[in-house]
Amino acid sequence: MRMNHLSGLAGAVALTAIVAAAGPSWAQQQAPMLDALVESGELPPVEERLPANPLVVEPVESIGTYGGTWRSALRGGLDNAWIARTVAYDGLVRYNREWDEIIPNLAESWEVSEDSRTYTFKLREGLKWNNGTPFTSADIAFAVELMSEPSYGAGTFIKNPNNPVTVEVIDETTFSFVFENPNGLIMDDLASVNGFTVVSLNKEYCSQFYPKYNPDAEANAQAAGFQTWELHMQDRCSWATETIRWANPDLPMMNPWMIEEPLTGDATRTTFVRNPYYWKVDTEGNQLPYIDRLSMRVSDSLEEITLMALNGEIDFQDRHIATVANQPLFFDGQEAGDYRLGANVPSTSNTLVLQFNMNHVDEKRRELFQNKDFRIGVSHLLDRQEIIDVVFTGQGEPFQVAPRPESPFYDEEFAKQYTEFDPDAAAAAFEAAGLVKSGDVYTFADGTPLQITIDLIASFRSEWVDMMELMQLQLEAGGLDIELNNIDRTLYYDKRPLGDYDAQIWQGDGGLDVVQEPRYYFPANGESVWAFRWQAWYNGANPEIAEEPAEWARNQMDLYTQLRAEGDPEVRSDLMKQILEISKENFPVIGVSLPGNGYYIAKNNMRNIAEPMLHAYLFPTPGPYDPFQWYFAAE
Structure with missing residues (x-):
C-alpha cells in the first residue's frame, strides 16, 4: 500500500x-x-x-x-x-x-x-x-x-x-x-x-499491574510505594x-x-x-x-x-x-x-518561527497581533541575510514557514513572500496596522507604549540566542521596542493556556511532513502557539479557554477534518493545498531562513x-x- x-x-x-x-x-x-x-x-x-x-x-x-x-x-x-x-x-x-x-x-x-x-x-x-x-x-x-x-x-x-x-x-x-x-x-x-x-x-507481563486483570493490583501498588495502580503501571509498563x-x-x-x-x-x-x-x-x-x-x-x-x-x-x-x-x-x-x-x-521549514499571540488576553495586543499588516511589517524589518551570514556562516536562504523545496507542496511565492529587508515597506505596513511613530519608536494609536516581549528557551537551540539578539537589534532599528525573555521550558508551556504572552519562538516543523505536522499552517494542535485558544476550540481541549477562530482559520479546520477522513491520498493532497493557500494568504507566523543541510x-x-x-x-x-x-x- x-x-x-x-x-x-x-x-x-x-x-x-x-x-x-x-x-x-x-x-x-x-x-x-x-x-x-x-x-x-x-x-x-x-x-x-x-x-x-x-x-x-x-x-x-x-x-x-x-x-x-x-x-x-x-x-x-x-x-x-x-x-x-x-x-x-x-x-x-x-x-x-x-x-x-x-x-x-x-x-x-x-x-x-x-x-x-x-x-x-x-x-x-x-x-x-x-x-x-x-x-x-x-x-x-x-x-x-x-x-x-x-x-x-x-x-x-x-x-x-x-x-x-x-x-x-x-x-x-x-x-x-x-x-x-x-x-x-x-x-x-x-x-x-x-x-x-x-x-x-506485553499483556502477560503488564496485566499484573491492572486491577481489571489482577484484583490485588491496587494493594500491590501501595506495597511497592505507589499511591495508585496507575503510577505503579507507569513505573513498570510505561x-x-x-x-x-x-x-x-x-x-x-x-x-x-x-x-x-x-x-x-x-x-x-x-x-x-x-x-x-x-x-x-x-x-x-x-x-x-x-x-x-x-x-x-x-x-x-x-x-x-x-x-x-x-x-x-x-x-x-x-x-x-x-x-x-x-x-x-x-x-x-x-x-x-x-x-x-x-x-x-532536515524536515524543518525554518531555523526559527516567530509566533505572535493572536489570542492575547490584552485586547489591544490581540487586535494588533491578529492584524496581518503588523506581521508583514515585522517580517520586512528582518535582515535575514545578515542572520544567515553571521549565525549560519552563509548556509541557508531567506524563507518563510512554508513547505521545503523538496516537498511536493512547495510554493516559491509562499516561501519567499515578505522576506525582503525593506524598512520603508515595514513602515507602511505598521501605519496600515494602526501603529503611530512617536520619536524613534512605535506606540499604539492612543499613544500607549508598545513593548513586545519574546519568549525563548536559550538552552534548547544554541543558535537561537544569537539569532534573537540580531533580530532584536533589527526590529528596534525599525522602531519596535523588543524585550527578550529566556525562560524555563516548563514555564514556556505553562504560559500558553493563560494567554498572557506576546510572542514565542520555536523551530520550523512541517517542512517535509506537511500533512502530519501542520501546526504553523493552521491552528492544528497545542504547538500552534500563535492561536492556542483557537486550536483548543478545534480539538475540544481546554474548553474553559477555547475561542471560536476567525473565519479563515475555521475554513482550514473544516478542510483538515475532511482530510483526516479521506482515504484517497490524492484527495488529501488537494485538501492540504487548499489549507496552505489560505495560510499563504493570511500569513499567521514569521520565518527567518531555510535550514542548510545538517x-x-x-x-x-x-x-x-x-x-x-x-x-x-x-x-x-x-x-x-x-x-x-x-x-x-x-x-
Missing part, C-alpha cells in the same frame, strides 16, 4: 528497503554471542526464535558481520528521544527509506475498508517478545484498552475524543482497528515514531517512548536491542544488548541486528559529548552535538578522530549508513534507515 504524501522526495535518497513476501528458504544464521546460550539450552535454535515469515531487509551497502558496540550519548537522563530514534522504531508498519511509502513491519499485510473506518492487520505468524513469549493480537487489544483508561497515559490516536477507536480481535494474528469516524491518516500515524505506542505493552520506559529491564520488547543497564535517575550510562528473538533477517538469512550492543553515555555536558566525538569515542550520533557552531571543529577533526561527516536533509558523525568503520538521510521527528532518523543492519567492518 502506497501513501504518496512525500512522493517528491523519492530522488533525495536513492535507497529502498526490500521486504520479501514469503519466508526465506535458506538456513538462518545467528550472532556468535548467542551460540553458547543455544548450546546450553537456554535459548532455542534461531529457526525456532524467528517467525514463519521474518521480515527480509536488504542492506544499504553489503551483508554485514556480527559484533561490536555502538557508542553514543544522551544529554542527561531525560533524553529519551535518542533511544526512540535508535532502538524503538518498530511499529506495525514503517516508512521506507525514501519516506514516500508505508511498508510492512510487525504486520505483514493490512486491509482498509471503503469508508476508511476499519483497518485490519495480519501479524507475522510466530512473532515473539524478547523473553520468548508470543506477540499476538491480544497484546494490541490490551495496549488500546489500557491507554483508553482516562487516568492512564496519553496514547496518541487512541485517546482522540473526536474519533474513538476499538479493537476487534479476529484471531491470534489478525485484528482490526475500528474507528467511530473515517480516519484517513492513521497509517501515517502508525508508521511514524508514534506507532511504537500500540506494540509496546507506554511508548517515555524515559521511564527504559528503566525496567523486565519489560518485554520487540526491538532489535533490549535493556541491559537501565536508564535510572542517577545513571551515567545505559546499555542495550541484542534481542535474540528479533524478527528480521538480511537477504542471506542472517538474523539481525548485526551490532551486539548499544552503549549510551549519560551526561548533562554538551562539551563532554562533543569532546567524546572529537576523540573518536562516539560511533554514530547527530543529536545535540551536530550544531552549526561545532561543524568546523568536527570537519577539521575527522582524521584524528577516525570518523566522517554525512549529510542530513550532518551526522560516523566512525569510518561503521557501514551500511545511508547518505544523505532525511531528518525529522515523525520520521525518526536514523530509525527508518535500519540501524539493525549497520555493522563494523574489520579494521
Whole structure:
C-alpha cells in the first residue's frame, strides 16, 4: 500500500528497503554471542526464535558481520528521544527509506475498508517478545484498552475524543482497528515514531499491574510505594517512548536491542544488548541486528559529548552535538578522530518561527497581533541575510514557514513572500496596522507604549540566542521596542493556556511532513502557539479557554477534518493545498531562513549508513534507515 504524501522526495535518497513476501528458504544464521546460550539450552535454535515469515531487509551497502558496540550519548537522563530514534522504531508498519511509502513491519499485510473506518492487520505468524513469549493480537487489544483508561497515559490516536477507536480481535494474528469516524491518516500515524505506542505493552507481563486483570493490583501498588495502580503501571509498563520506559529491564520488547543497564535517575550510562528473538533477517538469512550492543553515555555536558566525538569515542550520533557552531571543529577533526561527516536533509521549514499571540488576553495586543499588516511589517524589518551570514556562516536562504523545496507542496511565492529587508515597506505596513511613530519608536494609536516581549528557551537551540539578539537589534532599528525573555521550558508551556504572552519562538516543523505536522499552517494542535485558544476550540481541549477562530482559520479546520477522513491520498493532497493557500494568504507566523543541510558523525568503520538521510521527528532518523543492519567492518 502506497501513501504518496512525500512522493517528491523519492530522488533525495536513492535507497529502498526490500521486504520479501514469503519466508526465506535458506538456513538462518545467528550472532556468535548467542551460540553458547543455544548450546546450553537456554535459548532455542534461531529457526525456532524467528517467525514463519521474518521480515527480509536488504542492506544499504553489503551483508554485514556480527559484533561490536555502538557508542553514543544522551544529554542527561531525560533524553529519551535518542533511544526512540535508535532502538524503538518498530511499529506495525514503517516508512521506507525514501519516506514516500508505508511498508510492512510487525504486520505483514493490512486491509482498509471503503469508508476508511476499519483497518485490519495480519501479524507475522510466530512473532515473539524478547523473553520468548508470543506477540499476538491480544497484546494490541490490551495496549488500546489500557491507554483508553482516562487516568492512564496519553496514547496518541487512541485517546482522540473526536474519533474513538476499538479493537476487534479476529484471531491470534489478525485484528482490526475500528474507528467511530473515517480516519484517513492513521497509517501515517502508525508508521511514524508514534506507532511504537500500540506494540509496546506485553499483556502477560503488564496485566499484573491492572486491577481489571489482577484484583490485588491496587494493594500491590501501595506495597511497592505507589499511591495508585496507575503510577505503579507507569513505573513498570510505561507506554511508548517515555524515559521511564527504559528503566525496567523486565519489560518485554520487540526491538532489535533490549535493556541491559537501565536508564535510572542517577545513571551515567545505559546499555542495550541484542534481542535474540528479533524478527528480521538480511537477504542471506542472517538474523539481525548485526551490532551486539548499544552503549549510551549519560551526561548533562554538551562539551563532554562533543569532546567524546572529537576523540573518536562516539560511533554514530547527530543529536545535540551536530550544531552549526561545532561543524568546523568536527570537519577539521575527522582524521584524528577516525570518523566522517554525512549529510542530513532536515524536515524543518525554518531555523526559527516567530509566533505572535493572536489570542492575547490584552485586547489591544490581540487586535494588533491578529492584524496581518503588523506581521508583514515585522517580517520586512528582518535582515535575514545578515542572520544567515553571521549565525549560519552563509548556509541557508531567506524563507518563510512554508513547505521545503523538496516537498511536493512547495510554493516559491509562499516561501519567499515578505522576506525582503525593506524598512520603508515595514513602515507602511505598521501605519496600515494602526501603529503611530512617536520619536524613534512605535506606540499604539492612543499613544500607549508598545513593548513586545519574546519568549525563548536559550538552552534548547544554541543558535537561537544569537539569532534573537540580531533580530532584536533589527526590529528596534525599525522602531519596535523588543524585550527578550529566556525562560524555563516548563514555564514556556505553562504560559500558553493563560494567554498572557506576546510572542514565542520555536523551530520550523512541517517542512517535509506537511500533512502530519501542520501546526504553523493552521491552528492544528497545542504547538500552534500563535492561536492556542483557537486550536483548543478545534480539538475540544481546554474548553474553559477555547475561542471560536476567525473565519479563515475555521475554513482550514473544516478542510483538515475532511482530510483526516479521506482515504484517497490524492484527495488529501488537494485538501492540504487548499489549507496552505489560505495560510499563504493570511500569513499567521514569521520565518527567518531555510535550514542548510545538517550532518551526522560516523566512525569510518561503521557501514551500511545511508547518505544523505532525511531528518525529522515523525520520521525518526536514523530509525527508518535500519540501524539493525549497520555493522563494523574489520579494521
